[in-house]
Amino acid sequence: MKLGARMLKTGIAVSVALYIATLIGLPSATYTGIAAAFAIQPNIFRSFQTMFEQIYANILGVIFAAVVVFTLGNDPIIIGITTIIVIGVCMYLKMNENTISLAIIAVLAVMESTEMMLFNFAGLRLFSLTLGIVTAFFVNMLFFPPKYELRLFKQIDQMTADILQWLRISTRHLSDDPALKGEIDRLDKEITYIDNTYSLYSEERIYRRKSRVPKMRKLVIFRQMIVTSKKSLETLRAFYQYDDKIDTIPKEFQQVLFDELDKIIYSHERLLLSAMGKIKKNQTKSVEDITTPRIPHLVDTLIKVYEKNETERLSLLPLASRLLEYHKEILHLQKLLYSYQKFHENINLNFKKRRRRIVP
Template sequence: MTIGARVLKTGLAVALAIYLSSLFGFPSPIIAAVAAIFTIQPSISRSWQHVTDQLQTNVLGAVVAIISVQLVGHTAISIGIVCIVVILLCIRLRMESTIGLTLVTVVAVMEANQQGWLFAVERFTMVLTGMGAAFLVNVLVFPPRPRHQFIEQVHGAYTQLSLLLRMAISNEMKEDVHRAEKDRLAGVLRKLEERYALFEEERSLLPKRRQARARQLILSKQLIKALHKGADLLDVVEEHYFTAPGSGEWAQRFDSQIEELTKYHEQIMLKLEGKIKVNASIEPEEERETKFIKELTAYLGGNLEEHKRLVFVSSSMFEYAFQLRRLDRLADQVLQREEEEE
């Protein structure tokens, strides 16, 4: 078991919130610590957005809590009703992620308001202290690098996909190992989508950097799409290939085509790492692919209904090839623009 950056930063944020609470002379550090836990986010952009949203809803919640105490008093029923009202307000403002900490503020302020306004303000200040501590830790300690983490996960996903694709037709991998590796690939692809969402949220202040970032986003989206098409090919092979009539006599040719596409995918990844020249010709020979299509079409033409499962497999394979070629062109364009701007 490894300790991730977010886990470590949560602990540091809580420690800082408790330290600041003692420094400011707060009677208890619990509220500040809870606020710090709620505020830690996986990216700086999301952290800043979360802090601004939390600030708005917590101010709103504190005001509602103070007014409610003056109007209906401090009872269990009144606190429950105010919590319902605040939840509805947060949903109305489309700030659902802030509900947890806002309710902590409401309960703390309503519980403290009977002891005077200053005490209620102190409780609210404790919440702000915890939020500030978490934001500082998130920015200063191991600041999130969504682009770097995204590329690492792309390489991890390709490694899993390559292993499975190279053995898809030959069916040499043990079933339990194949299932475990495929589940791992699905998990990596899910995390990749989440990481892309974080990368997409990042903002650049300089116009030049915004343009470069926009190109990287387009390239990153295509990287994900190519991986998904490779995973789709795996599913189609598993579902249709081995039950298709005539699959045995086509096994070597399908295996060769998939091996060639896997190698092409690998070379694109190497190009993005700067290990292959920009605009280097790494695309598989179209003549081989055209010959394969003609032979397969002639074979299927005799009895298309009987061999339609092979059509599903070949269609998925050609779609994967199409997305790889598109990725190759995008990679050349982005890398060339980056070289020109340096």
Template sequence: MRLGARIFKTGLSVTLALYVAGWLDFQSPAFAALAAFFAVQPSVRKSLTLIWDQVQANVLSAILAVVFVLAFGQEPFVVGAVVLLIIAIHIQLKKEAIIPLAVVTAIIIMGSPTTDFMELAFNRFLLIMIGVFSAFAVNLVFLPPKHENQLYHKITDVNDDIIQWIRLLLHHEVDYRTLKEDLKKQRDQLNKIDETYLLYKDERGIFRKQEYATLRKVVLFRQMIRSTRQAHRILENLTMNDNLIHQLPEDMAQTLRLQLDDITNYHERILLKYAGKVKPHATEDYYEEVSSGKKVLMTGFLKTRNDSDFEETDWMTFLPVVAQVIEYCDDIEYLDRLVDRFYNYHTEDNEVFIKERSDY
């Protein structure tokens, strides 16, 4: 089992909160640790944007908890009513992310003994704030996330797998049971890529110059993901229409194979170009082949409509597949232009942080 950075940050935050609470001689330092656990965020930027919301939520929860205890006591239904009120307020304010911490704050404070309630409630509020700021400090200083590296390798891994299956399918060398299992795995991988992309999108840097540089890469990665998803859709459609591939006229089948071979090779080279593993102009020949191949593919497919061996219903069924291949070509060409622009403009700001898997 591999432990991620967030798990380590959570452990460090809890440890720091306990040490600080103990150093300040607070009783029940576990409350600080509990708050730290809930306050840890997956990215530095998210931590920066949520810290003020967390402080406000804790203050609001503390006020509601104290008011309700003084007015109605500490009966369970009172605690439940406060929890419902806190949840409703934060949903109304569209601050759902901090509801768990706000609820924990209220429960901890309302659980204070009635003797010297105000003093104990204030101490527990301070413990919670120690936990929140401990998590914030750890998130800001320790184990900065490597989402760019992770995202790139996740994209290339699933992309390589998809392309391999497309080639096998076109050459009729597929084990369909394994292919169906892999299609499901690929869907799961693509969903995880989307999650990593959202985390990376949040990591824009603290300074404006860093933010602009990261935003340019965010656009690039969004197109990488779109292109990979397009390849996956083609694989799914080719799988569903495999019987029609066998019925295609030989010239058309050959044209389809050549175009998909060219576009998948082009796709692979672009990803390598982004990582600096191939020369900047290494994709120019592929661009020409793919661009001219789109016209050949469409022209050839239109001719098959008049082929007596290929029924019109089959032609209509296979038309979306051809349209997707052309759309895939367009997506890859656009991705190539984005990579070229990335390296040709703002060169002093644009840095790529791609390392081998063993380095992260």
């Protein structure tokens, strides 16, 4: 099991919260540790949002519980009804699951049996829970700050390398069908993880005005990288679906098809290398000049191949369409990347990662 930064921060937050609660002499310091555990978030922005939301939820839970105990008592049935009401109010306010859970803990903490004065007891419980939330916020901000920019590029780079490798293998009929299907399913899940990382990265706030514009441009580049990788995965899926039909067409058309795909793959790899600063910024030829596609010619050839066979005519046109869409996204990524490198020459993307050797 991999020990992540969020797991470590949760442990640190619980320890610090318990230590502070014990140091100032709070009774039932356990509630402080519970609140700290629930308040840890994947980035500082969400932690800031969650801190206020959970404080509001705690105040709500404590007030409801105190009023119910003062008027109706703390019978188990009454506690259950109060819990239902608090959950309903939290859901109406569109609070997340962790916040609702913490509100329930606040209700239970106040409505447990005690010999103390009710409002003093409720105030201590509210203070304990709030202390845990605030402690978690500061731990989240000071310890192990997340580097979503580097993580996002590494995820995109690794996933794209896997897709392009499988594209090369599948076009040369070296792939095993069950293995390729399993890889496509795995890559679909990777796309979901990447989208989540992009969401976390986009939520990071830039307070220095000078760094705000480069960050916005990076967001656009990352979004296009993800779109381009999705198109490459769609192309791989198309080759997998049409693998049996490719064998039935003439060899000369197969060669044209594979040559065009190799050009597109090469273009994609060059752009990723360029993003890492491993290719000269002032190139004598652009990717488009070096790898000019002939997909319209590919479509014309495909139509001619099937003119004599009405039953199978145009069956592979969706495959050519996938290649066309894939190349279109690559050209858009090229335009965005070169624009960034032109206007921000002194601000590197800093994507330092060893890459595999490109197969010619």
